[in-house]
Amino acid sequence: MKEKTEFLEREYKNMLERGETWTIRSLNGPSQPHVIVEGRKCIMLASNNYLNLANDPRLKEATIKAIEMYGAGAGSDWSIAGCMDVHQELNKKIAEFKRTEAGITYQTGYAVNAGLIPQLAGKGDILISDALNHGSIIDGVRLTKADRGIYAHSNMGELETVLKNTEKKDYRRTIILTDGVFSMDGDIAKMDEIQKLADEYGAMTYVDDAHGEGVLGGGRGIATEFDLEKKIDFQMGTFSKAFGSFGGMLAGSEALIKYAYNTSRTWLLSAAFPPHVAAASLAALNIVEKEPERVKKLWENTKYFKKEIESLGFDTGRTQTPIIPSMIGESKKTQELAKKLYDEGIFCLAIVFPMVARGKARIRNQMNAGMSREDLDEILRAYEKCGKELGII
Numbered sequence: 209m210k211e212k213t214e215f216l217e218r219e220y221k222n223m224l225e226r227g228e229t230w231t232i233r234s235l236n237g238p239s240q241p242h243v244i245v246e247g248r249k250c251i252m253l254a255s256n257n258y259l260n261l262a263n264d265p266r267l268k269e270a271t272i273k274a275i276e277m278y279g280a281g282a283g284s285d286w287s288i289a290g291c292m293d294v295h296q297e298l299n300k301k302i303a304e305f306k307r308t309e310a311g312i313t314y315q316t317g318y319a320v321n322a323g324l325i326p327q328l329a330g331k332g333d334i335l336i337s338d339a340l341n342h343g344s345i346i347d348g349v350r351l352t353k354a355d356r357g358i359y360a361h362s363n364m365g366e367l368e369t370v371l372k373n374t375e376k377k378d379y380r381r382t383i384i385l386t387d388g389v390f391s392m393d394g395d396i397a398k399m400d401e402i403q404k405l406a407d408e409y410g411a412m413t414y415v416d417d418a419h420g421e422g423v424l425g426g427g428r429g430i431a432t433e434f435d436l437e438k439k440i441d442f443q444m445g446t447f448s449k450a451f452g453s454f455g456g457m458l459a460g461s462e463a464l465i466k467y468a469y470n471t472s473r474t475w476l477l478s479a480a481f482p483p484h485v486a487a488a489s490l491a492a493l494n495i496v497e498k499e500p501e502r503v504k505k506l507w508e509n510t511k512y513f514k515k516e517i518e519s520l521g522f523d524t525g526r527t528q529t530p531i532i533p534s535m536i537g538e539s540k541k542t543q544e545l546a547k548k549l550y551d552e553g554i555f556c557l558a559i560v561f562p563m564v565a566r567g568k569a570r571i572r573n574q575m576n577a578g579m580s581r582e583d584l585d586e587i588l589r590a591y592e593k594c595g596k597e598l599g600i601i
């Protein structure tokens with residue numbers, strides 16, 4: 209008899225043939241600009257650690273102190289018995305940092321989108337989403353019975369058409385959902401225009417600031433960048449990227465936060481993250497507030513690298529941020545380039561389907577405030593060599 213699970217191997221083989229599998233590589237130490245990956249010294253070009261905080265001694269010290277004070281785990285869900293002082297302190301700090309009435313942590317950024325979006329809309333409502341929004345928004349939308357409207361990426365004309373059509377249906381609630389910085393292309397949502405349209409049509413706005421925090425608005429994120437701190441209805445984000453720690457966050461009105469934690473199934477039905485994680489996140493927010501030069505350095509690196517890689521002949525798409533893709537197209541070729549760069553001591557990643565559409569494979573180069581000019585030049589030299597060898601440039 210044929211094995212019932214035989215399909216697993218078959219499907220995996222198909223993915224392998226299409227060049228759509230991940231090779232998971234382990235770091236032999238902390239995530240920082242210079243890393244050791246499976247014994248090889250590399251420059252890290254693939255992490256979200258934009259502000260170089262993941263191995264910051266102050267985050268580590270806060271972590272160790274919190275472990276000594278609170279132990280290793282929270283012992284329960286936040287809703288039951290897992291909420292400790294340090295979690296509450298972080299909740300307060302989120303609101304202060306985002307300049308909103310209130311804030312709260314979730315287990316992850318994914319858990320915010322997957323848990324909250326289904327509680328904001330249901331039958332009789334409509335969720336309007338940018339076509340390139342992150343998968344966690346898509347999953348959140350999929351969990352609702354609300355109608356869906358998708359507009360072509362950052363196309364404000366299409367967004368307005370969708371909004372106009374909502375007027376015919378007499379929806380109870382209309383929410384526009386967008387990434388702040390689009391994670392695969394590095395472009396910034398036209399938040400001012402989105403908010404204006406939302407106000408015009410009586411819609412609410414929901415922004416995923418995962419790649420905008422630590423990057424835009426002096427580090428506070430997209431709402432600060434566009435002076436919309438008091439206007440955007442729902443701001444979510446994560447501590448797992450620029451802030452070098454872990455966990456999701458939500459910021460907004462007092463009413464939102466109370467509603468969110470009383471209804472989000474991800475928040476209610478899953479354990480609190482360990483207290484030391486909250487301590488590290490708190491330390492990170494304090495550092496970002498006190499050291500604006502980090503964000504400045506990140507942008508200096510971004511501008512230099514973008515200009516130089518483009519002058520080598522690589523296409524960086526529509527990026528406006530420290531996410532600077534080199535657009536290649538074909539999955540296998542992209543993986544070949546990533547492999548060659550790895551052999552040259554550059555740790556970067558081929559982003560292939562299903563992370564991006566087929567034929568749109570790329571290497572996602574991500575800047576770090578801790579990178580020196582020498583690091584960037586070394587990466588560029590490797591790109592030139594490998595790009596020529598593969599006939600890309």
Ligand SMILES: Cc1ncc(COP(=O)(O)O)c(C=O)c1O
Binds near residue numbers: 317419445
């Ligand atoms: C745009 C976006 N939103 C949400 C998330 C999820 O965040 P977390 O890693 O905290 O689950 C990510 C992470 O990949 C992301 O890129």
